[in-house]
Amino acid sequence: MHKQRFQFQFANQEIKSPIAGLVFLKQLAEQGHYKPVVDRSFPLADIAEAHTYVASGRKVGNVAVVVCGGDTGG
Known part of the structure; x- marks a missing residue:
């Protein structure tokens, strides 16, 4: 077994x-230089609907699955 090398710019x-x-990403976010784009979020109970939405090709950002509580922002 060999150890994989992890490195990127x-x-x-x-x-x-x-x-x-x-x-590094945390620091960028704290400084306001990194803003992820979340298109939609789905509760875990609607995971199949989330998958269908992603597969449809209509998403323009990330799709989040909310595991417990929180606003789904539909």
């Missing part, structure tokens, strides 16, 4: 591990 920042990547 983003915004002239070299990211060497998944944790470093998450920390």
